[in-house]
Amino acid sequence: MSKLSNISTSIFTVMSKMATEHNAINLSQGFPNFPVDEKLTDIVAQLTKQDVHQYTPMAGYPPLMNKITTLVAHSYQRTIQSETEILVTTGATQGIFSSVQALVGNGDEVIILDPSYDSYEPNVLLSNGTPVRIALNDDYTPNWEIIEAACSEKTKMIIINNPHNPTGKILTESDFEALEKLLEKFPNIILLSDEVYEYITFEQKHISVHTKPLLRNRTVVISSFGKTFHITGWKIGYVVAPEHLMTEIKKVHQFLVFSVNSLSQAAISEYLDIVFVDNIGDFYQQKRDCFRQLLGKSRFKLLPCEGTYFQVVSYEAISNENDVDFCKRLITEHGVAAIPISTFYENEKDLKLIRFCFAKDNATLEEAARRLCEI
Structure with missing residues (x-):
């Protein structure tokens, strides 16, 4: 008997396979298709000859964990303890x-806000919990x-995803005020914030939430x-x-993977000393603006994109097909x-909307847009 009898192959797998088959x-x-920062690949090249190839401690490579505390403090002014x-x-x-798996048990309900990333519901089901899916406005x-x-x-x-995949929406201060009041009324609810x-x-x-x-x-x-x-291929x-x-x-975690790839952890630990995360949004905003401008003459209607590297568009002016067939x-x-x-x-609600990933080099975005503008 299947534990996930209602779960089929991920739509991401299906579409990527079709893309490969049809070139x-x-x-x-x-996933991006442009090169990784050479500073990072240089760090990896140097580390391959060093003693970083064995198990790290279960919770993580200690220097990296210390860098994460610094990163969170820099980004959100929150002090966290690396060991605990x-x-x-x-x-x-x-x-x-x-x-x-750790926090949800038999009969527990988990609220998921739709549209939602496809891994949330299977995780709840495998914990013998009950997904309660509520559509956003x-x-x-x-x-x-x-x-x-x-x-x-x-x-x-309650699971929230902020910035939100697939829509690119960002929660506001008023959203957090409402969330704080809600959790005050229900003191036993845990919040999982996918950020x-x-x-x-x-x-x-x-x-x-930090x-x-x-x-x-x-x-x-x-x-x-x-x-x-x-x-993305590093999976870290x-x-x-x-x-x-x-x-x-x-x-x-200790019985699922025990410890994460040691070389990746060591490389990111060193990279955090020289990279500026504050500039990442500017880089992707250029990608977003470029792609939106390129699609400006198409028949697609572009929805707002406040974050992520995804652009949602409506094809309602082009076809009445359901979005999967389209x-x-x-x-x-x-x-x-x-x-x-x-x-x-x-409920597979069909609003004639599809999602494009604009984390691609300019040549790819330009050729994709040329094809889309011909429709």
């Missing part, structure tokens, strides 16, 4: 999985009254070096949580791969 430009899966409140993980996905803002109405004594966790795109924001800057004293003592924050430094992220939660998360035809007939937004909803 299409892959703007579907969220940090866990280095095999990508953010493993951090989310370990956290849900049509402008992708949360309806806190509906969310509060869904909370009960059974609610163990993997925290450094990829534009006009409106990212607000992290900056919210009323929330952070009951929050698990998920971050990703893969997203921040466009090294980190979790920050108060000690009473982290103790439980580490119990799962994306498949986009690959086979026009040579561009995208992700249908309906697959991020529990």
Whole structure:
């Protein structure tokens, strides 16, 4: 009997496979195609000859963990303890999985806000929990009254994703005020804040749970070096949580992967001494603005993009097809791969919206846009 009988192959896998088969430009899966910073690759080259090839301590490479405390302090003015409140993980996905497995039990309910990243629900199901999926408003803002109405004594966790994949929406101060009031009413609820795109924001800057004293003592924050430094294939992220939660998360982590790739940890530890995370948003804003300008003459309607490296567009003026079929035809007939937004909803809500990844070099964006403008 399948533990995930209602879960099929990820839409990211499906679309990337089709893109390869049809030699299409892959703007579907969220990975950059431009070179990694040479400063980082030079560090890796030097480290390969050093003694960094054996197991690190279970929670992470100590120098890297110390650098994470510095990074969080610099970015959010929060002081955390490296030994008790940090866990280095095999990508953010493993951090989310370990956290849900550790903190959600049989019969516990977990609120997930749709459209949502596709790993959340399977993680809850594998913990014998019950996903409670609530759709965001049509402008992708949360309806806190509906969310509060869904909370009960059974609610163990609320998962938020900020900046939000797939929509690029960012939570506001008023959202956090509502969230603080909600959790005050339900003191047993744990917040899991997926912030993997925290450094990829534009006009409106990212607000992290790290900056919210009323929330952070009951929050698990998920971050990703893969997203921040466009090294997604390294699969390296980190979790920050108060000690009473982290103790439980580490119990799962030690039997899942035990420790994360040692060379990657050592390299990122050194890289953090010379890289400026404050500039990452500016880099991707140029990508966003370039792609939006290139699509300006197309028949697609561009939705706002406040963060992440994803652009959501409406194809309502082009076709009445459902978004999955439209994306498949986009690959086979026009040579561009995208992700249908309906697959991020529990009920597969079809709003004629698709998602493009603009974390690509300019030549790729220009050719993709040329093809899209011909539709």
